[in-house]
Amino acid sequence: MIRHHPAEASLIACAAGAMPMAHARVIEVHAARCPVCAAGLRAAEAAGGALLDALPPAPMAPDALARALARLDTAAPEPAPAAAAFDLAALASGRWRRVAPGIAIMNLLPRDATDSRLDLIRVAPGRALLTHGHTGPETTCVLSGAFADGTGTFAAGDCVEADAALDHTPRALPGEDCVCLIATTHHLRPHGWLGRLVRPLLGM
Numbered sequence: 173m174i175r176h177h178p179a180e181a182s183l184i185a186c187a188a189g190a191m192p193m194a195h196a197r198v199i200e201v202h203a204a205r206c207p208v209c210a211a212g213l214r215a216a217e218a219a220g221g222a223l224l225d226a227l228p229p230a231p232m233a234p235d236a237l238a239r240a241l242a243r244l245d246t247a248a249p250e251p252a253p254a255a256a257a258f259d260l261a262a263l264a265s266g267r268w269r270r271v272a273p274g275i276a277i278m279n280l281l282p283r284d285a286t287d288s289r290l291d292l293i294r295v296a297p298g299r300a301l302l303t304h305g306h307t308g309p310e311t312t313c314v315l316s317g318a319f320a321d322g323t324g325t326f327a328a329g330d331c332v333e334a335d336a337a338l339d340h341t342p343r344a345l346p347g348e349d350c351v352c353l354i355a356t357t358h359h360l361r362p363h364g365w366l367g368r369l370v371r372p373l374l375g376m
């Protein structure tokens with residue numbers, strides 16, 4: 173059962189194309205598994221479309237807003253198009269790079285103009301990442317397995333948003349590999365000399 177969802181503001185930003193692509197991809201992958209957020213994305217897309225339709229190319233028709241609102245009421249539910257278009261399996265056919273015992277990373281989208289990147293990370297059961305903070309937002313969707321980081325326990329389908337204020341030590345729970353799709357903007361901020369040593373290896 174999915175228990176952790178992106179914030180409403182993130183769904184709206186995702187639908188409006190107003191967030192870095194890497195973070196939008198993570199939210200879309202979550203929404204493809206979460207009917208609640210899929211409906212939220214569709215509603216945000218419909219609202220955005222209705223607002224655009226209501227913008228006047230010429231003087232606005234007196235009933236433009238009423239028609240736009242009526243369209244919201246009658247809009248038929250459809251699968252979120254962005255979620256359907258993003259083929260995670262095809263993207264994730266690259267090579268795992270081992271960065272520490274029990275930890276591997278596969279880069280899916282290289283760092284872009286917003287200094288964001290998209291990666292898969294695979295952590296063996298019981299293994300922990302080094303304690304780290306962030307210098308920008310991080311959006312994670314758990315694809316399989318589960319992890320805990322002191323703020324909560326996150327299982328398959330869950331979406332976690334972290335900001336620069338969060339310091340954590342994510343640890344995969346026993347049982348199976350924990351595989352997560354992670355968007356990061358800017359860099360991780362590792363603690364301690366070991367973290368600073370391995371950060372260049374992670375590239376994150």
Ligand SMILES: [Zn+2]
Nearest residue numbers: 177206208209
């Ligand atoms: Zn959700």
